[in-house]
Amino acid sequence: MTRRQCTGEYKIKPIKQKVRQILGHPYPSHVPKGVFVEQWVGISTDEFHRAKDADVKYMRNRHPLLDLDWSRADCIRYLASRGLADTPKSSCLGCPFHGNAQWRHIRDTSPSEWADVVEFDAAIRQGNARANASGKRLLGEAFLHRSRVPLGEAPIDHVTAAERAELQIGTGAAEVLENGVVDGCSPWACRGDADAPAQDDFGLAT
Numbered sequence: 001m002t003r004r005q006c007t008g009e010y011k012i013k014p015i016k017q018k019v020r021q022i023l024g025h026p027y028p029s030h031v032p033k034g035v036f037v038e039q040w041v042g043i044s045t046d047e048f049h050r051a052k053d054a055d056v057k058y059m060r061n062r063h064p065l066l067d068l069d070w071s072r073a074d075c076i077r078y079l080a081s082r083g084l085a086d087t088p089k090s091s092c093l094g095c096p097f098h099g100n101a102q103w104r105h106i107r108d109t110s111p112s113e114w115a116d117v118v119e120f121d122a123a124i125r126q127g128n129a130r131a132n133a134s135g136k137r138l139l140g141e142a143f144l145h146r147s148r149v150p151l152g153e154a155p156i157d158h159v160t161a162a163e164r165a166e167l168q169i170g171t172g173a174a175e176v177l178e179n180g181v182v183d184g185c186s187p188w189a190c191r192g193d194a195d196a197p198a199q200d201d202f203g204l205a206t
């Protein structure tokens with residue numbers, strides 16, 4: 001896995017910009033002491049270790065699911081009771097932590113989003129444009145799918161025998177290859193963080 005900037009660039013930065021705007025103190029003006037927003041973050045009891053304080057004084061995090069003592073199963077039960085049984089875990093469309101099942105779901109249910117992620121995958125091949133311009137070129141090529149094959153041609157219909165042999169994976173890792181990283185992603189609990197030690201095992205590399 002190459003260095004990712006997705007959470008910081010696409011989530012945290014815009015949220016902080018918006019919060020400062022709401023508070024009436026856009027960057028770089030100083031936010032006075034005692035002026036803050038309360039931000040609710042949906043961390044359930046199974047992942048309480050992902051609950052963190054905000055890193056700036058003008059935002060204060062609250063975790064209502066922890067206050068309610070709700071687990072992931074409680075959330076799913078509640079969603080089902082409201083007719084939302086098939087709510088997927090949250091993540092970006094073009095997330096490199098997707099498993100084959102998530103890629104197939106996009107391909108088979110939303111042709112326009114599939115075209116979008118295939119195009120995005122092609123666009124990242126040479127790495128980050130800004131880093132390249134500043135002389136920090138990507139060594140190699142970047143791909144969204146662990147096979148390091150362009151997404152539109154990648155083997156997403158099953159975990160191939162070649163992948164199993166190459167990665168020497170067991171049943172648990174094969175499950176992640178099929179279903180992706182179990183965690184959803186929020187600005188304050190990136191799904192990539194939870195999986196960091198195991199990334200090499202899953203071939204999530206450039």
Ligand code: SF4
Nearest residue numbers: 006007091092095185
């Ligand atoms: S879901 Fe999280 S880890 Fe995946 S691309 Fe989005 S911000 Fe990055």
